[in-house]
Amino acid sequence: MDLFQTVEQFAWIGWIVLILVFFTIETLTLELTFAMLGLGGVAGLVAELAGAPLWLQVVVGAAVAALLLLLLRPPLLRRLRRGEDPTPSNVDALLGMSGVVIATVGLTGGQVRLANGDTWTARTSDIREITPGVAVTVTRIDGATALVRPTEETAQS
Known part of the structure; x- marks a missing residue:
């Protein structure tokens, strides 16, 4: 068994680790950037479980993350910050x-x-x-x- 087949066979482990790392970083930053990247990782994991080749998993994960960052994150941030008090403090x-x-x-x-x-x-x-x-x-x-x-x-x- 060559290296590429081994990586492709255990890619699901890499996706899970990547998802956990992204969501852990998101809990520290709270800016929704790493949450979107983590959801892209979930899409890559789903593609892997569906039997897609590694290159397609990466493309699907990156495309979903990019779309979420560009289309979903800005309105979510506006909605989250809608109730903030704009008055300067300290x-x-x-x-x-x-x-x-x-x-x-x-x-x-x-x-x-x-x-x-x-x-x-x-x-x-x-x-x-x-x-x-x-x-x-x-x-x-x-x-x-x-x-x-x-x-x-x-x-x-």
């Missing part, structure tokens, strides 16, 4: 938030009270200092420090 929610300087802010530090009521250590990204009472906008978060700049209304006056 650090993303602070970017662009307004606040008021409560202790002079410069290159080395200061404090601001943000619109959500939080008091943050803050600094500027340029040389000028911002005095207490001036309205500012958060441009970036660097660890536990907010980088701020004067808002447009106060910067023009």
